Amino acid sequence: MNELGKSRRELATSAPAPQVRLVEVDEGSAGQRIDNFLLRECKGVPKSHVYRILRSGEVRVNKGRIDATYRLVLGDIVRIPPVRMAAPNAPAPVPAATFPVLFEDDYLLAIDKPAGVAVHGGSGVSFGVIEQLRQALPHLKFLELVHRLDRETSGILLLAKKRAALVGMHEQIRQNRMDKRYLVCVKGEWTDRQRAVKVPLYKYVTAEGERRVRVQDDGQASHTVFRRMESLAPYTLLEAELKTGRTHQIRVHLAHLGTPIVGDDKYGDFTLNKALAKPGVKPGIKRMFLHAWRLRLTHPVLDTPIALEAPLPPECEKFLKQLRGTVPDAKP
Template identity: 35%
Template sequence: MDTKNKTSLETHFPVQIVEVEEEDSGRRLDNFLFAFLKHVPKQLIYKLVRSGQVRVDGGRIKPNFRIASGQKVRIPPVHANLVEKTGVPSRRLEELEKAIRHEDESFLVVDKPSGLASHSGSGVRYGAIDVIRELRPHAPRIELAHRLDKETSGCLLIAKNLRALRAFQAASLDRLVTKQYQALLYGVLSSRDKVIKTQLEIKRGSNGKRQSIKSSNGKEAITVIAGRRIVGNNTLATLVLKTGRMHQIRAHTKELNCPVAGDGDYGDKAFNSKMRGLGLSRLFLHANRLAFASDGYRLDIRVPLPSELTAVLEKLAHLDKLKNS
C-alpha cells in the first residue's frame, strides 16, 4: 500500500486546542470546523459536536453555536478510515513541493504546472490546493487566493490563513494586485494594440463548455499589453490583467484575431496544428509574475517560462533564421 497517498487525520490532525482568532469571531462552530477538517464528511463533524467530542472552553455546545475571539476549541482526532481520500499521487506531491517558489507565514506561491486544475470539482479528483493541503497538513486554513485555468502554468497564490486571504481580496478590489502573463500569439500583434477593453459574458458553446464571449450584457474586462516580441511571424506577448474574468486573455486575444497557441477553445486550428509540429502539447499561456501590497506586506514573485515553452520559441526562431538566410 502507498502510505504516502493515505489521508489520515491521525497524522494530520491529532487532538488540537485551537484558539479562536478575531477574524473567526461570530462564526458558527460547524462552519469553523468545516474549514479545519476539510476531508472529513460533514455528517461526521456534526456527530463529533453532538457527542461532546468537540468542546468550546471545555463545555459542550451545539453546531450552530457562534464562537468568539479568544475561546478555545477542542478538535478531536479522527480515524483514517472515516476520512475522505483525495487520492493525490506521491509523484504529484513531490512535483509541487519542488514547485514552491515562495513561502512565509501568510502566503505560499507555487509554480503550477499545466494540466493541473487549481481545485477539485466535477470530474476532477484533486487540484493544486488539495496537493498543498496534503503537503502542509498542520496549516488547516489554507485557501486559494485566486485561480488559474487548468491549462495555464505559473504563479498561483495560496493564503495560509483567513487574515491573509482577506488582505489579498481587499488588495484585488483596490486593483493593487499585478497579474502578468506571457503568451505566444498567432500572427503579429499590432503595436497600436495597447489596451484591450470589452465586456465579456460567460455562455456555453455548442460543445457544452463554458466560454467567455464579447457581449453588451457582460462584465467589463481589461487587459494591458505590456510588451511584445516577434518570433517567427508570431508574437510573444506580455499581458497584464486589470480585471479577472474567466478566460480573459484567451477571449481578448481571439478578439484581436491573435489567439493563444495551443488553445483548443478560442484558437486557430491551423496554427495549433503547426505548433504541435514544433512540440507544443499544451496552451502557451504562463503566469510569470504576481505582485501585490497590503498594510506594509509586499510580495513580488516572478517565474520563468517552463522548458517545454522555451523549446517551442527556440524552434520558431530557428525556422525563422533558416527562412531568412
C-alpha cells in the first residue's frame, strides 16, 4: 500500500488478484481532482488506463458516475475497479529520516535540506526527502512538497501538512508573492552591484535521457535578479532572487552569462570543478555552491508574515574563508 493509502480507511481490502476497492476520502485528499487521486492510488498503472476507466464509468463516487474534473469531498466513497498494479517485487523500504526544522505549525513544515539529497523519488532515485519524512512522521495524514530544490542545492524546503496550506502556497507562487533568495558562488568577477536577467529557457532531454535546460527563443520566460554580495577574485558571491521558478533557472542564467556556479556538474566549468574537488587543494569544495538561504511568505491559513533563514552549510563557509585567506593551507 502506498503512503497515501496508509493515511485513509479502506472499506474493502485487496487480495493478491485485482479486486474492487472502496476508499473513503479523508482530509488529506479532500479537494483533489479524481484523476490525480487515482494516479496516486494506482501506482504503476499507465495513465492512459486510469483515464480509460474514468471515461468508461468504472470509477464511481458515492455510487455515481463522475468525470475527470470532479473534486473529492471529505467522506466521499470512491469505487476503484480491479486494476493490476505494476511492481511484482516489493520495493526497497524507504528509510525514515529527519532534517533540521526551521519552522513548523499545524499547516506548514520548513526544513534545511542538505546538498546531495533529492526532494522526491524518480529519475534513478528510489526515494527522497518527502518519502523519508512520511516514514518518519506517520501520524501526518497529509504531507506534500510546496516547491522543489535541485538535488545538489541545499537550504530551505517548504512542505504543506494540510491541503488548504498547499493550495494557498501554490497561489502565492503563481502570483509571485513568495520571496525566494539563494546564495551562490560563481567563477568570474561581477562589476554590477545588481543585475536583472530575463531570457527564455527551453527544457529538453539529452541522448542519455538526462533533463537539461538551455536559453532558446521559444522557451519559457524567466527572470532572476542577482546582487553582488562579495568580490573574491576570481570568484564572486551573489544573492539570487527568483522572480520566476523555471527548472535549473539560476544555474542556466549564470552559465549563460559566462559565470558558472562553482561545482555545478551540469552547466559548470568541469575542469575547475574537478580541480576544486581534489583532496587537500585550497580553495576546495566538493559540491555545487547554491544554497536557498532566505524565504519570505504569508501564512496561507493564518495570513501572518513568515521569514525563514538557513545559514550557509559548513563546506560553503569553509570555501569562502579559504578565498578570504583565513584558513591555513590544507595538508596533502
